[in-house]
Amino acid sequence: MTKIYTYCLFDGDDVFHGVYSSLASVYGDALRLANRGQSKVMLRTDDGWTDPDLTMLRNMLYSKCDVVVVLQGGRHRAKILKTKLKE
Numbered sequence: 001m002t003k004i005y006t007y008c009l010f011d012g013d014d015v016f017h018g019v020y021s022s023l024a025s026v027y028g029d030a031l032r033l034a035n036r037g038q039s040k041v042m043l044r045t046d047d048g049w050t051d052p053d054l055t056m057l058r059n060m061l062y063s064k065c066d067v068v069v070v071l072q073g074g075r076h077r078a079k080i081l082k083t084k085l086k087e
Helices: 023-034 054-061
Strands: 005-011 016-020 042-045 048-050 067-073 076-084
Touching: 005 023, 016 023, 023 054, 023 067, 023 076, 042 054, 054 067
Parallel strands: none
Antiparallel strands: 005 016, 005 076, 042 048, 042 067, 067 076
16 A cells, blocks of 8 residues: 655635645745745744744654644745545
C-alpha cells in the first residue's frame, strides 16, 4: 500500500483553491493568497507565529495527516490541509 499525500488550499473565507501533490507548489500559492495586503505573512505553529519557511513547513507536516496549517498576512489568510488518499 502506497501513501499518497495531497494538499488542499483554502483562502480565509474557506473557498477551495485547489488540490496539490507537491508541498512546494501549494506553499507558493498559499503565500500568494496570504500576501495580498500590506502586512507581513506569518505562519502559525504550535509555539506561536513565525516567518514562513518551506523547510520548516515540511518538518511540521512530516508523518502527520489531516492537519491544517495557516499562513496569514493581516486580514488575508491561506489554509493548507494535508490529507491522504484513501483506497
